[in-house]
Amino acid sequence: MVEPGKRVGLFVTCLVDFFxxxxxxxxxxxxxxxxxxVEMPRQSCCGQPAYNSGDRRTARAIAEQVVEAxxxxxxxxxxxGSCAGMLKLHYxxxxxxxxxxxxxxxxxxxxxxxxxxxxxxxxxxxxVDAVCEATVTYHDSCSGLRELGVRVAPRxxxxxxxxxxxxxxxxxxxxxxxxxxxxxxxPDISDAIVGKKTANITASGAEMLVAGDLGCLMNxxxxxxxxxxxxxxxxxxxxxxxxxxxxxxxxxxxxxxxRKP
Amino acid sequence: xxxxxxxxxxxxxxxxxxxxxxxxxxxxxxxxAGHPRGVVPARGQIAAAERLTLFARMMEAASGSVARIADRxxxxxxxxxxxxxxxxxxxxxxxxxxxxxxxPWERAGTLExxxxxxxxxxxxxxxxxxxxVAETGTLILxxxxxxxxxxxxxxxxxxxxxxxxxxxxxxxxxxxxLRERFGAGIMPRTVNMITGPSRSADIxxxxxxxxxxxxxxxxxxxxxxx
Amino acid sequence: MSNATSPQFKDNARAALADPDLQNAxxxxxxxxxxxxxxxxxxxxxxxxxxxxxxxxxxxxLAHLDLYLEEYEARVNAAGGHxxxxxxxxxxxxIILDLCRKLGAKTVTKGKSMVGxxxxxxxxxxxxxxxPVETDLGEYIIQLRxxxxxxxIAPAVxxxxxxxxxxxxxxxxxxxxxxxxxxxxxxLSEARGVLRExxxxxxxxxxxxxxxVAETGTSIIxxxxxxxxxxxxxxxxxxxxxxxxxxxxxLDDLAQLLRVLARSAxxxxxxxYTTLSTGPxxxxxxxxxxxxxxxxLDNGRSAMLGGEFQDMLxxxxxxxxxxxxxxYHAVGGHAYGxxxxxxxxxVLTPSLIGIxxxxxxxNASTFCGRCEEVCPVRIPLPGMMRSWREREFERHLSPAxxxxxxxxxxxFAKRPWLYGLATGLAARxxxxxxxxxxxxxxxxxxxxxxxxxxxxxxxxxxxxAQWKARKAGR
Numbered sequence: 001m002v003e004p005g006k007r008v009g010l011f012v013t014c015l016v017d018f019f020x021x022x023x024x025x026x027x028x029x030x031x032x033x034x035x036x037x038v039e040m041p042r043q044s045c046c047g048q049p050a051y052n053s054g055d056r057r058t059a060r061a062i063a064e065q066v067v068e069a070x071x072x073x074x075x076x077x078x079x080x081g082s083c084a085g086m087l088k089l090h091y092x093x094x095x096x097x098x099x100x101x102x103x104x105x106x107x108x109x110x111x112x113x114x115x116x117x118x119x120x121x122x123x124x125x126x127x128v129d130a131v132c133e134a135t136v137t138y139h140d141s142c143s144g145l146r147e148l149g150v151r152v153a154p155r156x157x158x159x160x161x162x163x164x165x166x167x168x169x170x171x172x173x174x175x176x177x178x179x180x181x182x183x184x185x186x187p188d189i190s191d192a193i194v195g196k197k198t199a200n201i202t203a204s205g206a207e208m209l210v211a212g213d214l215g216c217l218m219n220x221x222x223x224x225x226x227x228x229x230x231x232x233x234x235x236x237x238x239x240x241x242x243x244x245x246x247x248x249x250x251x252x253x254x255x256x257x258x259r260k261p
Numbered sequence: 262x263x264x265x266x267x268x269x270x271x272x273x274x275x276x277x278x279x280x281x282x283x284x285x286x287x288x289x290x291x292x293x294a295g296h297p298r299g300v301v302p303a304r305g306q307i308a309a310a311e312r313l314t315l316f317a318r319m320m321e322a323a324s325g326s327v328a329r330i331a332d333r334x335x336x337x338x339x340x341x342x343x344x345x346x347x348x349x350x351x352x353x354x355x356x357x358x359x360x361x362x363x364x365p366w367e368r369a370g371t372l373e374x375x376x377x378x379x380x381x382x383x384x385x386x387x388x389x390x391x392x393x394v395a396e397t398g399t400l401i402l403x404x405x406x407x408x409x410x411x412x413x414x415x416x417x418x419x420x421x422x423x424x425x426x427x428x429x430x431x432x433x434x435x436x437x438x439l440r441e442r443f444g445a446g447i448m449p450r451t452v453n454m455i456t457g458p459s460r461s462a463d464i465x466x467x468x469x470x471x472x473x474x475x476x477x478x479x480x481x482x483x484x485x486x487x
Numbered sequence: 488m489s490n491a492t493s494p495q496f497k498d499n500a501r502a503a504l505a506d507p508d509l510q511n512a513x514x515x516x517x518x519x520x521x522x523x524x525x526x527x528x529x530x531x532x533x534x535x536x537x538x539x540x541x542x543x544x545x546x547x548x549l550a551h552l553d554l555y556l557e558e559y560e561a562r563v564n565a566a567g568g569h570x571x572x573x574x575x576x577x578x579x580x581x582i583i584l585d586l587c588r589k590l591g592a593k594t595v596t597k598g599k600s601m602v603g604x605x606x607x608x609x610x611x612x613x614x615x616x617x618x619p620v621e622t623d624l625g626e627y628i629i630q631l632r633x634x635x636x637x638x639x640i641a642p643a644v645x646x647x648x649x650x651x652x653x654x655x656x657x658x659x660x661x662x663x664x665x666x667x668x669x670x671x672x673x674x675l676s677e678a679r680g681v682l683r684e685x686x687x688x689x690x691x692x693x694x695x696x697x698x699x700v701a702e703t704g705t706s707i708i709x710x711x712x713x714x715x716x717x718x719x720x721x722x723x724x725x726x727x728x729x730x731x732x733x734x735x736x737x738l739d740d741l742a743q744l745l746r747v748l749a750r751s752a753x754x755x756x757x758x759x760y761t762t763l764s765t766g767p768x769x770x771x772x773x774x775x776x777x778x779x780x781x782x783x784l785d786n787g788r789s790a791m792l793g794g795e796f797q798d799m800l801x802x803x804x805x806x807x808x809x810x811x812x813x814x815y816h817a818v819g820g821h822a823y824g825x826x827x828x829x830x831x832x833x834v835l836t837p838s839l840i841g842i843x844x845x846x847x848x849x850n851a852s853t854f855c856g857r858c859e860e861v862c863p864v865r866i867p868l869p870g871m872m873r874s875w876r877e878r879e880f881e882r883h884l885s886p887a888x889x890x891x892x893x894x895x896x897x898x899f900a901k902r903p904w905l906y907g908l909a910t911g912l913a914a915r916x917x918x919x920x921x922x923x924x925x926x927x928x929x930x931x932x933x934x935x936x937x938x939x940x941x942x943x944x945x946x947x948x949x950x951x952a953q954w955k956a957r958k959a960g961r
Binding site (some may be wrong): 275 | 571686703772793
Binding site (some may be wrong): 018021022024028036044045047049050054055058062065079146168175178183185186187188189190191192195196218219222224225226 | 755926
């Protein structure tokens with residue numbers, strides 16, 4: 001268990017930073033509630049778009065910046081299985097054979113975690129205080145699941161929220177078709193895959209879709225909404241932090257007229 | 262340069278070796294001579310009597326049928342019974358396996374017994390397995406005049422006699438028996454490992470029995486463990 | 488190499504997505520293979536250990552492949568067989584044709600062989616006056632349709648029952664037109680009858696080999712139908728066509744791999760027929776071929792040894808990877824354009840026909856990782872697809888627009904202070920544009936996304952901007 005007061009560097013991720021900062025603030029709240037001191041060094045991206053496009057040099061240059069920027073912290077936490085997987089598993093590959101950088105990359109990888117797995121497996125958080133009346137279905141993002149083993153932790157914490165019922169969808173662990181650059185390089189195939197996913201989501205009978213990766217969530221929300229679904233789509237951090245009053249993904253903030261006086 | 266020289270030198274070039282390195286040659290010779298066992302599932306590592314039960318269960322799960330009889334002298338009658346059950350003409354072809362030859366076929370009444378390979382016109386054949394593997398319900402059949410290979414594949418109905426004492430728990434035991442019988446590094450023309458009647462799922466993944474090989478596989482398991 | 492349409496992957500995929508028969512057929516693939524594998528794996532507690540053992544055996548064999556080939560060859564010769572080495576497809580075809588001619592062969596029956604597809608042996612034999620007849624039911628069906636297999640163990644998996652019935656009626660004109668072919672069993676029965684004659688009449692039988700065992704000079708075929716056995720037992724000669732990496736050292740090593748093969752492929756404990764063949768018939772044998780020849784094919788594999796893609800040579804052709812791949816489930820096997828589809832095809836095809844001809848294959852992956860998760864010999868498939876992407880990037884083979892977009896993004900990503908500035912502006916601008924609906928149904932430069940999905944609008948200022956403001960007490 002971690003003593004209170006540990007310094008956590010938040011790796012907010014480029015998608016959260018740009019599209020949905022509330023996920024970042026939810027992560028901060030969860031970490032602070034668990035006794036961490038959260039800081040956020042200037043950052044851009046983990047470099048995965050370059051890495052998966054075969055541009056190893058750019059990926060490495062970005063990785064050096066990230067390792068450097070997060071050196072002062074005891075832990076590095078990211079609200080994304082995909083980014084955390086990049087930082088934890090793939091950074092050491094990028095510095096393979098480099099006697100200078102490899103130890104630094106390995107030390108960095110050792111202290112890096114996906115958010116929910118950090119809360120449960122490292123901090124020992126057993127429950128959250130949020131309240132939320134909703135039937136929820138959870139999508140297992142591929143990297144979080146297969147690279148980092150994140151499966152039980154989010155479901156366990158969601159289960160401690162008063163009012164939440166979890167309804168598993170069929171094939172929860174099958175890819176949603178986002179795949180980073182894949183969805184723009186092969187949009188038709190990506191669309192076919194996400195179409196199967198949204199059918200499973202809808203068939204689960206849940207009213208809210210939750211996952212740990214914003215890329216997957218935006219992909220699934222975008223398709224659900226194009227299909228006319230009213231499914232609420234949220235990041236697991238937001239739900240655990242009790243921030244479900246915010247508009248879900250893809251839904252606009254209420255107009256002035258709609259807001260309560 | 263022959264094709265052989267091309268391929269071997271290309272491999273050696275890629276691996277950065279000459280092929281004459283002593284440690285490599287030793288590693289290969291040792292592995293072949295020692296044929297180390299790998300992971301052997303616990304499933305088949307059970308007492309002999311339990312192996313028989315397991316064998317039968319696995320063979321039936323693969324859509325084969327199994328009849329247990331106490332005495333090899335009862336085999337011909339069991340064969341005739343199987344043919345009757347399935348409305349088949351009382352005729353079988355078998356090989357020259359001494360164990361089959363010495364059975365009292367006259368007790369099977371009108372059963373017509375011919376010997377030799379199959380020419381595709383027989384409806385039922387009888388073979389004697391050289392062994393069985395309980396782990397997966399697999400029969401081991403060895404080619405030769407005793408049990409011609411064509412008897413395993415051409416007739417619609419294949420009846421296989423298996424002695425209880427020959428049922429092993431794993432494949433490794435079978436390999437060792439083959440080595441002892443034929444010599445190190447030597448094998449007969451064919452060893453068939455057969456687990457059920459032939460099948461195909463090539464059309465809309467619908468499983469159907471009786472593709473090109475036998476439609477029915479019937480095992481007569483003789484005796485008790487011992 | 489026989490007509491690869493891999494360069495047209497995107498077009499192939501588009502056609503596949505729009506093909507209702509194919510989409511119907513693929514539903515079965517998605518439904519059945521994964522669950523059957525799961526059931527089989529759950530019944531064997533030692534399965535993961537066996538995967539490790541299998542991987543290690545393959546690695547050891549590849550590291551000593553030259554020596555194991557020599558041992559294997561010596562044993563085949565001792566058993567009265569013959570080994571021929573072919574450096575490429577053309578040589579392999581030539582060797583096989585010469586053998587057929589020497590034996591006076593007019594018809595040749597064939598067991599299923601992916602290597603056979605790879606070298607285009609059927610077309611070559613036909614062009615040279617020898618008639619090949621596929622005997623595996625799935626291969627027979629696609630031979631009637633002049634198609635390539637769409638899956639490495641279930642070649643006709645892309646077809647519906649109705650399509651198969653139509654083909655049988657079209658080709659088997661000697662049979663009564665009013666016959667009932669409503670259910671799959673009647674189709675199988677018909678194929679059995681038609682092919683039985685071919686089995687008995689064939690002069691030469693060609694099979695592939697799932698494994699070759701050095702200890703005894705043995706070739707192994709793993710089938711369910713029994714066609715491979717009839718192919719190799721009835722004719723005067725048996726020709727085995729196998730690529731060099733099929734080798735394993737001993738029978739005990741074979742047992743390790745057999746334990747993971749059928750379970751990974753179809754969820755069976757064991758395939759119905761696993762046959763070990765060594766040399767021609769022995770004196771006194773009443774059946775079996777009089778001649779036994781093994782044609783060992785290199786065709787680019789020796790070049791893979793000692794390099795980044797060596798691990799791909801561990802593949803035992805079980806098909807588990809494609810059975811679990813969301814991309815394969817969406818487009819099927821033909822979209823990949825050549826012999827080997829799915830994740831293993833995405834890695835192997837560029838090695839065999841060149842990355843310039845197969846560029847899309849390693850790119851058409853979400854890296855979901857299911858393939859690697861189920862591979863019985865633990866091949867790091869996504870990692871090797873990424874290696875191909877790196878090769879393409881180095882050689883400037885990726886599309887120029889993609890490279891440019893990446894370079895633009897990289898410029899900012901490598902300069903976090905500039906990145907924060909640019910994203911800060913862009914996020915607020917897009918948030919403003921999307922404030923009414925909360926999402927975009929269309930956005931310039933994002934049409935690939937917005938054609939089929941809405942794009943959620945940013946909430947407002949970026950996290951970094953808000954965090955900075957918060958820290959400054961604003």
